[in-house]
Amino acid sequence: MASKIVVIGAVNGRLTDVFAKLTTLHAKQNFTFCIIAGDLFANPDTATQANQEDLAKLLRGDIIVPFTTYFAIGRQKLPAEVIDVLEENHGELCPNLSVLGRKSSMKTSEGFRIVAVGGAHSSITDEAGVSQYASVYTDGDAQAAGKGFASADILVTSDWPAHVQDGAKNRYTTTLPPSTDSIAELCVSLKPRYHFSASNSHYEREPFFHNGPVARLITRFISLAPFGNAAKEKWIYAFSLEPSAEPSLTLPTGCTASPFNTGKKRKLESQESDFNSFRFANGATDHYQPDYRRQKRPRNQAPLTPQQCYFCLGNNDREAHMIGSIGTEVYLTIAKGPLSTRQTYPDLGFPGHMLLILMDHHPTMSAIGEPGVRQSTVTEMQRYRNALQSMLAEKSKGEDGRAKLGAVTWEISRYSGVHLHWQFLPVPVDMIQKGLVEAGFDVEAENSNYPKFAKTFKEMEEIEEGNFFKVMIWSEGMRKEMVMPLDGDFRFDLQFGRRVMGKLLGLADRTHWKDCGQTTEEETVDAKAFREAFEKFEPSEESEPDADPAIAGAV
Known part of the structure; x- marks a missing residue:
């Protein structure tokens, strides 16, 4: 069950006013708890007479705190009388009002995990004698704050995380508040659903997603202005x-990649050209020609690491605008330099050329070590493909109620490969049902002196134990699969699938993705149009891996 939570910025000693306001709001909204993210009290050295009177009223019970409230330690030191009460009452100042501490983590009775780091950053190395209510924190405090928590619902920090504005359109318009790398690292570690701070002006960054399949994938960073x-x-x-809510399968509007990846993995000049050939495009024969014999790789070529791979989510923040959906084991993007265009299938409103990409860095499905993870990954890939097919069927229905579009999906699975993904492309139904797609792959393989495609279940099963190229052809009421072995002594063109489909669709001049460049603005428009079209078809764990009963058992 969802709880209503309220967070406010610095109060700076205006205790009567703020708790009167909260009392009024609580009567209407019935909040579960409140967090004060900035300084609750005025600086003792500069406090006004009104501030001092309000503090005295709060401590003797004349100011009522209407419901559970936690206050962070801000950048100003706490009044001595406040520290005395906190130490005596183990962090509780008065009924319904408790401190979060300069480095703390807690789980509320409702099950919310809250982590806080308060005070101004300090480089002190000897923390002996430093009160837990002192308004300072160290890098060690930031590291220790979330200890024991794999993730957090809410993170509260007095300082901002360094680089939080990187990749954001929303900008803080006045002097930036203090920020540190240790707070950024804490955010990366905890992946909080909400990260709150306080500042002189209000700032809300676009939501951002973290790399990898984690429980709290999206973080919203919000810094609140002072009360009144x-x-x-x-x-x-x-x-x-x-x-206990699961993360959404769709990205919020305006969501970006994590700002904390930027600049930490500097790409070499050689990576800029070579690795771009893989991400969103399935490789480029003029940049990378590995030996395709089973489990062999050129002596001087080391396997790419996840930090080098452009398919690994988060390594190329510039392409985050192309992402269409993020699942648990798989994510979905529009293709870089798509083979089809908006004009190819005008009823769709976007090119339709998509990539389904493993979240983790594996060259083949069989390389996924844990059988349970392997099976869940295969299942999720199929769910995404089925969802895309359902979207095509609905978007292309004619007056007779039949879909005008089917789809072709192809996969290159090699032990010497980089990062497994499927390419998905809409195709006119007539072309599929007349056997033109199947024939196109057969003829192109023969012309290239490649092995013949296997088309029986037993043959395909044997081939898929090694390296292979697989084609999955679908239309309403029909499904066909064909597999080519890649274990022989021949050089396989990574653009083979795209080359075949380019010829069939009259798009041979678009065989290579580099010849089909789009501006970032064009890619952003296409990705947005896709997300809007795909929203109602987003797969869920309840989705059957093969959701079309008309093709069950078909060959």
């Missing part, structure tokens, strides 16, 4: 949250 500020900037943020 003269500019009337946003000082309060209310939202509903469920501690």
